[in-house]
Amino acid sequence: MNALNIKNLSKSYKSFALKDISLTLPCGCIMGLIGENGAGKSTTIKCILGMAHTDGGSIELLGREVKGDMRDIKEDIGVVLDEVGLPDFFTAKHVNNVMKHTYRNWDEAEFFRLQKKFALPENKQFREFSRGMKMKMGIAIAMSHKSKMLILDEATSGLDPVARDEVVDMINEFTRDAGHSALISSHIVSDLEKLCDYIVFLHDGRVLLCEEKDKLLAEYGMIHCSNEELKRIAPSAIVHKKENSYGIEALIKRDFVPADISVSPISVEELFIFMCKELGNEGTVIKRDLLG
Amino acid sequence: MKGLLLKEIYSVKKYFKIYIALVGLVAAIAIFVGSGMELFIAFFPCIICSSIPTNLVAYDEKNRWTTYSATMPYTKFQIVSSKYMIGLIIQAIVLLFSAFINVIHAFIFHTFSSASFVTVFWIIFMSSVLAILANSVFLPLVFKFGTEKGRLAALFVTGIFYGIIIYFLVSFINGIGLESLQSNAKSSVIIIIFATIAITAGIYALSWYISYVIFKRREL
Numbered sequence: 001m002n003a004l005n006i007k008n009l010s011k012s013y014k015s016f017a018l019k020d021i022s023l024t025l026p027c028g029c030i031m032g033l034i035g036e037n038g039a040g041k042s043t044t045i046k047c048i049l050g051m052a053h054t055d056g057g058s059i060e061l062l063g064r065e066v067k068g069d070m071r072d073i074k075e076d077i078g079v080v081l082d083e084v085g086l087p088d089f090f091t092a093k094h095v096n097n098v099m100k101h102t103y104r105n106w107d108e109a110e111f112f113r114l115q116k117k118f119a120l121p122e123n124k125q126f127r128e129f130s131r132g133m134k135m136k137m138g139i140a141i142a143m144s145h146k147s148k149m150l151i152l153d154e155a156t157s158g159l160d161p162v163a164r165d166e167v168v169d170m171i172n173e174f175t176r177d178a179g180h181s182a183l184i185s186s187h188i189v190s191d192l193e194k195l196c197d198y199i200v201f202l203h204d205g206r207v208l209l210c211e212e213k214d215k216l217l218a219e220y221g222m223i224h225c226s227n228e229e230l231k232r233i234a235p236s237a238i239v240h241k242k243e244n245s246y247g248i249e250a251l252i253k254r255d256f257v258p259a260d261i262s263v264s265p266i267s268v269e270e271l272f273i274f275m276c277k278e279l280g281n282e283g284t285v286i287k288r289d290l291l292g
Numbered sequence: 293m294k295g296l297l298l299k300e301i302y303s304v305k306k307y308f309k310i311y312i313a314l315v316g317l318v319a320a321i322a323i324f325v326g327s328g329m330e331l332f333i334a335f336f337p338c339i340i341c342s343s344i345p346t347n348l349v350a351y352d353e354k355n356r357w358t359t360y361s362a363t364m365p366y367t368k369f370q371i372v373s374s375k376y377m378i379g380l381i382i383q384a385i386v387l388l389f390s391a392f393i394n395v396i397h398a399f400i401f402h403t404f405s406s407a408s409f410v411t412v413f414w415i416i417f418m419s420s421v422l423a424i425l426a427n428s429v430f431l432p433l434v435f436k437f438g439t440e441k442g443r444l445a446a447l448f449v450t451g452i453f454y455g456i457i458i459y460f461l462v463s464f465i466n467g468i469g470l471e472s473l474q475s476n477a478k479s480s481v482i483i484i485i486f487a488t489i490a491i492t493a494g495i496y497a498l499s500w501y502i503s504y505v506i507f508k509r510r511e512l
Contacts, residue, residue: 046511046512049362049363051359051362051363051511051512052511052512053509053511069367070365071365071366071367072365074363074364074365074366075365077363079363081356081359081360081363083356084360085355085356085357085358085359085360085361086355086357086360087299087302087303087306087351087355087357088355089302089306089307090302094302097298098295098298098299098302099295100295101294101295101298102294102295102296102364102365102366103364103365104365
């Protein structure tokens with residue numbers, strides 16, 4: 001079963017549109033939704049959660065269609081948005097009391113175990129929490145009702161590196177269970193690179209790429225070469241090139257590079273930046289090329 | 293739904309302590325200071341508490357609870373309903389509290405069987421009705437325009453509603469209401485009360501539905 005299956009999703013606003021989004025997340029996997037600010041990550045997540053109306057396409061979440069009454073689906077999903085919207089005076093006790101009357105499978109013992117684990121003060125009000133603590137509280141809630149899937153929208157943005165690393169660890173712990181899946185959106189690509197099995201690049205409301213991370217990293221590479229060497233590579237294999245006084249730096253498809261030219265591995269972040277720059281430089285022709 | 297209502301109860305306790313203190317203070321003054329306070333204690337609690345559901349929506353927007361609650365297993369109807377239900381619960385408590393304080397006041401000042409005692413209870417009832425009607429207007433406005441713009445519209449409507457309240461009070465103080473009430477047969481008073489309750493309930497239900505339709509269309 002797929003944890004998430006989106007087919008041809010479209011959604012238009014006055015100045016922005018999601019166009020023909022299709023992606024599939026198998027159960028037990030983590031998918032990273034990467035994109036610049038305004039690329040459509042949050043809109044996609046809102047459509048998945050039924051919080052925004054769609055103009056076309058279909059969404060299946062944990063095998064059930066996202067439509068109408070979503071209470072049953074939401075019992076199985078833990079959501080952390082860029083801001084955890086708890087009343088500012090809430091303490092852990094308030095949260096527990098409200099959530100145990102909200103989720104059928106609320107696990108009080110697990111919630112307080114996570115509070116201790118994340119070193120969240122029991123009697124402090126939510127307004128006194130740091131941003132990192134607020135995010136941890138959101139994750140503790142998302143993980144305390146036996147959810148099968150986590151959906152996190154920019155949950156690590158604005159956090160210091162230590163807090164971000166802790167959040168990444170928490171998500172890793174959740175996905176140790178083979179039945180647990182996660183969809184995580186962020187523009188901090190390094191976090192997603194540590195976690196994800198699948199990577200989706202969103203740019204200007206479109207899916208640039210949806211691929212297994214390992215396959216992606218095996219497919220693309222970086223070369224540092226001269227102009228002459230670059231001419232030996234098929235133009236279709238060159239995704240983007242950057243010229244400077246030391247020579248040429250190019251993102252390429254490894255399979256088309258002659259054996260004598262050494263190819264360095266590339267990070268997901270570099271790949272994303274290069275692809276976005278290419279779209280910025282060349283426009284729709286390259287875009288079509290990248291989209292295959 | 294229980295979780296939503298529990299959150300509203302916690303919020304009322306936390307954010308509206310000052311209202312509770314004010315109502316308590318006015319009640320204490322009414323009981324210990326003497327007569328002449330009956331009218332004030334009759335309408336003040338209902339009116340001051342009528343703004344609570346609208347303010348709860350404002351706090352939800354500030355805390356981003358509205359968006360967060362939409363990620364939980366609640367329907368949009370339940371989210372809207374929590375505000376209407378807490379509005380009714382508050383008015384029921386306030387109505388009983390005002391009645392209780394006035395009974396005590398009547399015993400202390402020996403006005404229990406007088407005509408003014410009936411007038412006071414009529415004012416408590418009408419204040420509750422008006423508070424519920426005010427909520428019927430405020431809530432769809434804040435669900436439609438948000439609390440900033442919605443409140444501006446609500447301020448305008450508040451002026452009209454409180455104008456009506458003052459008109460009623462002045463009418464009763466001048467004895468017009470009381471006379472008409474006393475001149476009516478007992479059975480027609482009961483009919484008036486039930487008709488008022490039925491009309492108010494109808495308007496409240498219609499407002500509840502309109503808010504739901506507005507909120508259903510809203511993207512969170």
